[in-house]
Amino acid sequence: ATPAAIMVGTGRAAELGVLFRKGEALETLSHVDTVLFDKTGTLTEGRPVLVDLVETTPDEALRLAAALEGGSEHPLARAIVGAAQEKRLDLPQVDDFRAIAGHGIEGRVGGRLIRVGARRFLEGEGIALGDLADRAAELEGAGRTVVYVSADDRALGLLAIADRAKPEAKAVVAALHKRGVSVAMVTGDGRATARAVADQLGIDEVHAEVLPQDKAQVVTDLQGQGHRVAFIGDGINDAPALAQADVGIALASGTDIAIEAADVTLTRGQLGEAVTALMTARRTLGNIR
Numbered sequence: 001a002t003p004a005a006i007m008v009g010t011g012r013a014a015e016l017g018v019l020f021r022k023g024e025a026l027e028t029l030s031h032v033d034t035v036l037f038d039k040t041g042t043l044t045e046g047r048p049v050l051v052d053l054v055e056t057t058p059d060e061a062l063r064l065a066a067a068l069e070g071g072s073e074h075p076l077a078r079a080i081v082g083a084a085q086e087k088r089l090d091l092p093q094v095d096d097f098r099a100i101a102g103h104g105i106e107g108r109v110g111g112r113l114i115r116v117g118a119r120r121f122l123e124g125e126g127i128a129l130g131d132l133a134d135r136a137a138e139l140e141g142a143g144r145t146v147v148y149v150s151a152d153d154r155a156l157g158l159l160a161i162a163d164r165a166k167p168e169a170k171a172v173v174a175a176l177h178k179r180g181v182s183v184a185m186v187t188g189d190g191r192a193t194a195r196a197v198a199d200q201l202g203i204d205e206v207h208a209e210v211l212p213q214d215k216a217q218v219v220t221d222l223q224g225q226g227h228r229v230a231f232i233g234d235g236i237n238d239a240p241a242l243a244q245a246d247v248g249i250a251l252a253s254g255t256d257i258a259i260e261a262a263d264v265t266l267t268r269g270q271l272g273e274a275v276t277a278l279m280t281a282r283r284t285l286g287n288i289r
């Protein structure tokens with residue numbers, strides 16, 4: 001396409017809420033055959049809510065988890081702290097707080113070492129989950145994110161957190177499929193949870209339990225197989241993948257770091273704008289498929 005045609009294309013896209021940083025990205029997007037979506041905050045609302053609590057001593061796991069999560073900026077932290085506030089629980093003081101990216105958090109409460117996080121985090125520390133793991137499987141099958149709580153080397157309970165899929169997500173996946181684009185999900189969340197959400201949305205390929213520093217590697221691997229990849233995300237965690245992708249697409253509702261790493265911003269934060277972006281690119285470059 002001529003530079004003038006590219007300018008018309010990016011101008012048209014801007015009117016529709018899709019901001020291209022450079023004309024080149026419009027051209028690259030016209031060749032994209034694979035779209036990778038971050039899960040939390042991109043395919044889902046990113047407003048997690050505590051929906052289930054399994055514990056032996058009433059409110060003990062919730063109280064300890066909320067005390068620790070007060071020091072965390074993770075989206076799951078809000079759900080846990082919010083639930084404790086609603087129950088008006090008094091939260092104990094936490095010392096030596098530490099966040100372990102992609103795994104969870106830990107800290108000391110009254111001399112006990114408390115851990116809050118993913119199954120792989122607690123099991124990696126040698127903590128047996130016993131019956132809790134069976135309850136978790138059921139909850140994860142329904143798309144809940146399960147977070148475990150332990151004190152020293154004993155599991156105290158689990159918290160199940162729900163984050164609704166965005167209303168337009170399923171239709172966006174279907175629209176991309178219809179245009180011959182493969183769709184996959186990338187998330188730090190557990191396999192069963194990710195699979196359940198993907199099934200709801202009609203996504204076949206899932207990359208779960210991906211550590212924040214490894215999201216970009218998923219993009220690189222697909223590129224190595226000859227794919228042209230767009231990555232759509234909103235978080236700080238997504239920035240390396242947004243930069244590595246042939247076209248990085250950030251939601252305007254996302255963090256500044258994600259927007260800066262991306263080539264395209266969806267200014268209304270609507271996933272449907274991603275389909276608009278793709279179609280505008282293909283029309284401009286004359287690659288209608």
Ligand code: ADP
Binds near residue numbers: 102104186211
């Ligand atoms: P996501 O892609 O969902 O943002 P992350 O890499 O941030 O994933 O986290 C992956 C998993 O690690 C979470 O699903 C959770 O099990 C665990 N985790 C991380 N941070 C926390 C936290 N502050 N509290 C509880 N669990 C956490």
Ligand code: MG
Binds near residue numbers: 039
């Ligand atoms: Mg996210």
